[in-house]
Amino acid sequence: LTGENLASFSGPAMPYWHFEQLLPTWAKKADSYIRERAETDEPFFLYLPMTSPHTPLSVNKPWIGKSGLNNLYADLVIETDDVFGRVLASLEKHGVADNTLVIFASDNGCARYVDAKGMEEQGHFPSGPYRGYKSDAWDGGHRIPCVARWPGVIRDGSTCGQLVCLSDLMATCAGIVGDTLPDTAGEDSVSMMPLFREAGETGRSIAVHHSITGKFAIRDGRWKLLLCPGSGGWTYNDADAAGAGLPLVQLYDMQVDPGEIQNVQSAHPDKVKEMVALLKQLVA
Structure with missing residues (x-):
């Protein structure tokens, strides 16, 4: 069977494989995991690396056209946002939202080949004010969103302009659970806890x-x-x-x-x- 999944490359495909079902499936599995862990009343860690909005741009039909930009990538970003929202709703539903740190981030800037120029012509700039796209050394290539929510620790609506790196999550998580990294591990990781608590800079410059x-x-x-x-x-x-x-x-x-x-x-x-x-x- 040869299949083509919207904007992906064509090639061999199994008849039962539907890439667009990944996002809703992960949302359901995340909800199940959160429910199971909440029932134990023990600490838990959930890592949810979604394939979206990477190609193949496998957007579920209810989301096609939702962006208003005539762009599947933009539609997939909106569907991704919905899945993240379902995870947040799951935390609320199972009563653990007030005691859970949630961090949302990406891996790189928007790719030019998803018709970024077409979106820009319509007033939407995936890279914001930054130059470049995925693959570039300019900030548009790697500068990403990093959004965190932790009731009682991170002040609602606060923003931070401090330089951070995703490698800092290692030291941050270690500090949260009261662990200390050995000198040979995470040498380039700096805890973000001072930023979360607005207690000064992290020391990363x-x-x-x-x-x-x-x-x-x-x-x-x-x-x-x-x-x-x-x-x-x-x-x-x-x-x-x-x-x-x-x-x-x-x-x-x-x-x-x-x-x-x-x-x-x-x-x-x-x-x-x-x-x-x-x-x-x-x-x-």
Whole structure:
């Protein structure tokens, strides 16, 4: 049997396999797990990594067109939001919402190939004010939502501009259960508990990441350095950028230029040298 699931690639498929049933199935399984754990009155941990809104864009029929953007990716984001809402409703239903930390996050920025430009033309910007898309070293490629709810600990409606990384969840979870990580584990993980309690900064000012082609970037406070002339990914090929005469290094002041528009590497050679040395030290 050959099948094609909406925006996915065509290829061999089992006759009983329906990708669009994954989201509702996970919502039901999450509800069952929460109910079972709530009945024991013991602590529990639920990790729910959804495949959405990644391709294949297998949107259930009630959600097709809901975004109003004529875009299956946008419709799938809305369906994903519904599943997350069902998990929150399950916590309420089983009486554990007030004693549960919930964290919602993503893995990377929106992909350009889901017709991101088409959505932008309609006034919806998946990357917000940030430059680039999935695969890029620019912030649009990897800057993601991180939403947390913890009644009695995190103040309702509060926001935080502190730099964090998903690797920080390791130290955060260890601290919550009263454990201490050994020196050889989670060396780059910093607990987010001070941020949750609004008790000061976490101590993280540096984050190292790279693009899909392995081009490194480092964020240090207000400064961000990229070791590539283009996006480091699919948006602006580095070979094309170099051929256009662009500098091989990019430096941005993220405090005044979060969109990474003005490359100021030539005006701050000492900062470039300092951050290159720091990056070498951290990845060595």
